[in-house]
Amino acid sequence: MSIQHALLTSLLEKPSSGYELANRFDHSIGYFWQATHQQIYRELGRMTEAGWLLVEHNPTGTGRRKKIYHVLDAGRQELARWVGDSGGPGRNDQALLIKLRAEAVMGPLGVDRELRRLVEQHQQRLQMYRDIEQRDFSNPTMSHAQKLQYAVLRMGIKTEENWLAWAKETLPLVE
Known part of the structure; x- marks a missing residue:
């Protein structure tokens, strides 16, 4: 998952200074996606250079000017493009959470397709775990190691079952 897309989402929720954004990031998106303040400032600079953000310089009353970052149309387009892209193979659960937040702030972006794709992956993984369970652990007299x-x-089975239950509750919200 790109930190840039997480930052775009957060800035769409509320235009902010880098400091404010880093603090908000630590107390929301940061619970499932980690980024240092240094990374955040570096990415804000790159995103501004790419034309995704506008920097507004506001006086602070202390002689310093505070930079407030706003998402431009190009940034919205990039975020919409990313949300619509399939995450590809592997686990993309963290990216899905950012995509859901982006959908919440920008409106329908098609995240339901990604959620359905991930449901399929989790169902396959759960079935694989259950097959292993049946094959390797059906003997009632197992050794301590077994x-x-x-x-x-x-734990893997419970994790997959829990994820699928969450997805079943969430899917109607994005359809």
Whole structure:
């Protein structure tokens, strides 16, 4: 997932200075996507150079000017493009959370397609785990090592079941 898309989403929610954005990021998106303040400032500069952001210089009353970042149309277009792109193979759950927030602030962007794609991946993974469970852990008399291995597998099963339950609740919100 690109930090730039997380920052665009956050700035669409509320135009901010780099400092304000970094603090908000730490207390919202930062719970599932980590970025240092230095990374955030560096990306704000790149995004401004790319024409995705406008910087407004506001006086602070202390002789310094505070930079407030606003998302331009090109930034909105980039975020919409990214939301519409499939995450490809592998786990894209963190990116999905940013895409859901982008959809919340910009309106329908087609994130339902990505959610359905990820549901399919999670269903396949869950079935694979259940097949392993049936094949390798159906014997009621397991050794201590097998019981520990089974505990690890059960965690994977529970994680997939929980994710799919969440997706079932979320999908109607984006359809």
